[in-house]
Amino acid sequence: MIPLEYWLILSSLMFVIGAYGVMTRKNAIVVLMCIEIMLNAANINLVAFSSYYSTLHPAFGTDVSGQVFALFSIAIAAAEVAVGLAILLSVYRRYQTIDVDKINILRW
Amino acid sequence: MAVWNYLDGFFPQLLLIAFALVMPAIDYVVKDKRVLAWASLVPLLVLAALFTEWLFIGGWEPPASDIALLEVSMFSGLFVLVFVFVGIVVVLGSPEFIKADKNQGEYYALILLAITGMTVVAEAADLIALFVGLEIAGISSFALSGFRKTEKRSAEAATKYFIVGGFSSALTLFAISLIYGVAGTTQIVGIEPVLAGYVSGTEPIDAGPVLVLATVLLMAGFGFKIAMVPFHMWAPDVYEGAPTPISGLLAAASKKMGFAAFFKVFLIGLILTKTDWDIAVGALAIITMTVGNLIAVSQTNMKRLLAYSSIAQAGYVLIALPVATQYAVAGGMFHILTHAFMKSGAFMVVAAMGAVAVGEKLDDFKGLNRRSPFLALSMTLFLLSLAGIPPLAGFASKFVLFSSSVYASFEPGQGWLIWLAIAGVLNSALSLYYYARVIKYMYMEKGTGDSVKIPPMMAVAVGFAVLMVVGIGLFPDPFVSACRDAAEAFSGLAPGWR
């Protein structure tokens, strides 16, 4: 079985990559993808911790709340992407671009 | 037991969702779009009546939740009431504002869904429910702020709100996953006992660094939701670009949802590590109110001004977190309650001016007294209340809130808390400067244009908010009592809470 630390290192890397991308990338689609990477990093954490606790305290049975949480968050992320892409589509129609730096009638 | 027996506790949410789902169908059938507003008022008014009866009169009681996801208490009840009241004001103010727009059914449906999400956050007893509630409200609000998709500003506001909102959810979720990792549970009340084990050394590993990281990420995640400095940059843009009633919803209700989450996670889940975060949150509270007020001074757009003012108000409410007494939570909730009315009312005034084509720039307020005495008087009352001038609601709530930090500062070692109260009152004085300037524009400057007639539903929305602001100011007793009951219920959730 893969130790917990490996999962945590993987998820931390994904989280940092995602956060870095959100802050530096200009293309709104890429930003959206980076947010998804961050959410998935959290999902990996949840599932990893869940299986870790199940092996740690087998007497309590399987702790599934982390896995359930991951399922919820996957569904939510899908909804978020749907709405997000729709918003980006409408902003593209108005601005002919999805460069977040060029969408700035309102002062940042 | 069958599945539906579990659904009792979801009664408010189910009611809202049911109406939200039929809204597009009604839109398809009826010609007169105002029917939509009336239809969406039905669940809101029902909930408002029931929860008012529960919290202020006694009699009806909401069905208790049979599942561990939700916890129905006076605390959640008061928040639900705030969200529902703001919803009523926003829905009343909407028909005239969006009368030329398409897809009105979806508009009201999304408002109801956003409120559903907020109520879930208020009642959440589990981090899963908390996160799901935040997302339901968040995703609905993204769509709502981009409702006028033919308008550049609205589309831009939606984009910014979406990116910031998504980022903050990712931070929140990652922090929650870390807390789950440390505590082994997603139950909010279950976190504290496990942390106690770490503190007393019965657990073998040192969870400190992970917890600090989780705390920081949560502060950022929730900080975005409540527009806490330095996570506030999105708020003025989004409030300016979104349709004005939606700005009211975001400022008056969505932000309060962030506070509900903040209170629950920090004051129940992480209360044991309070010394790790209280000074940071206290400093952020002071910075938030100061920055909000300072930038508000130079604004020329009324919606931006109100946005910065609501950033400052968030700073005031944040005082309740480091003080962390029952009285402070009561004060924070009281200010949340009054701020919901003041801010939604003020945004409705701006919306009314937009609907009758007066405009929403500060200059458009010049001589408003001549054009619409009702709007000018209402706005004056809202602004004076925001500044904390007695005998209006904002004074009463600020009084309770600030005095809680004065009280707590008498405790040994807690002396620094008095600076929160001092910063609060100094900021109130500072805020009076730009509020008074708006009042000056309305009453003392010559304006152009004829008198305007305010659409009746908007007048009702503004009038309702005025009534509450003046009413709470003159008769705060039942509201203070309700907030104290709520705070007591809140502290009852966590064992070992002072």
Place this chain on the structure above:
Amino acid sequence: MFEGVPIISIIILLPLIGAIMSFSLGRHDKYAKWVALGFSTAALVLSLLVVVAFMVEPNTGSEGYHEGNGFFDFQFYEEYSWIESLGIRYIVGLDGLSIALFVLTTLLSTISILFSWDTKLRPKEYFGLMLVLEVGVLGVFTTLDYFVFYVFWEIVLIPMYFLIGVWGGPNKDYAAIKFFIYTHIASLALLIAIMAMYFEAGANSFGMEDIWRAGQSEFARTFQIAVFAAAFFGFGVKLPMVPFHTWLPDAHVEAPTAGSVLLAGLLLKMGGYGIIRVAMPTLPEGAEALQLVMAAIAIASILYGALVCLAQRDLKKMVAFSSISHMGFVLLGYATFTQVGVAAGVFQMFAHGLVTAVLFMMCGVVQHHCGTRIIQDLGGLSKKMPAASTMMTIGFLASLGLPGLVSFAAEFMVLASMFDTWALWLFLPIISVAITAAYYLWALQRSMFGPLTTKIDTSHVHDMNWYESVPVGLLLALIALFGVFPLVVFQYIDPAVRIVLDLFGGG
């Protein structure tokens, strides 16, 4: 006389009803002044009856009398619960400290309304705000609960802000905002002080008496000093004390005449009243520790106000600065902590309220008839307006402390008690008496006497209208009356002051 009748609440409510009626007159705004005059006169008449009742049945055990057990002895005591969960009650009552200021409020409000009889600009708002202002000031002088006190204290700001901002002079925007913010910051210091006292007392009550009682054992010395400093700042800005006086000249110069009358006649008194009612009895050790600070600020205010007056070109600005000087005597009287000094300080508030009202009204008359208040541009007006120049002369003489007029008794007693306490330091405030005489007589000589001015067109200048001369004449009569018989007021101030001083041990 008023057993079982909530007479004070009725008097406070009357102007409020009048204000609401005035605001809702709609297009019939020419009746606003009648509404305002009617309701303020009704309040005045009732308050005079209260005074009569106060004099006839002093400190009996009859209904409506509240035996304070060491706290102040109140008559016409009323108490209703307001915010039970925080221990906030609406309590009103009158004693020797407040009764004179209470009547002064109803009197000056009525007189100012009469004086602004020809207000054409938005009359219903104007007279409505005057009445709201009256409500606020009456509340401050009668209420005995800190929370309610603060509420009334802040209510006063709003009508004043509008009175200056809408009906003011050319620089009204700046003056109105400055007044509002400056005094609001001071109020907030007071608010923090109130919160601290409430919690430290631990009586779960905002009642002044409850907090006073608990405070005698609960308030430590350092706590008292800190809270007294905060409260003193809050009250002192209103007073105003140097160096926190800068809002006052701006506000006065820009305010309409009636606004100035109420500002100087009543709003400044709120500061002086607060110190003697709230700060000194509740926090005696704090007051004692800061006695020299109070005295120094008082003397600085007296001297600074007088000196700046000498340099003024604007008649109204001169009167405004003279207020700083005269209110300094109030503070100086308090700072002596002697029976005579404190009582004289309280009496000085009453005296200054009457005198300064006359002075500001005369400034208004000059402005109204000649179109300017610049002293250099005036001259020889006594030929054109003999009645006005006579009244102005009497007013100036009263203000500079001519024996036989009301200010003399007050200022003389303050100086006498100062001599008892600090002996030869008396020379500092004595200098100001000479300066005061100088600037008043000089201004009078340049504006009213001598050859008729040619700098302004005086062909249309005529004497005062009835609505100007009646109020001023009435006030001058009172100035002379209380100048000859100051004891009428003193005999009620004295016992109340004795209660305060008992707390200081010795007295």
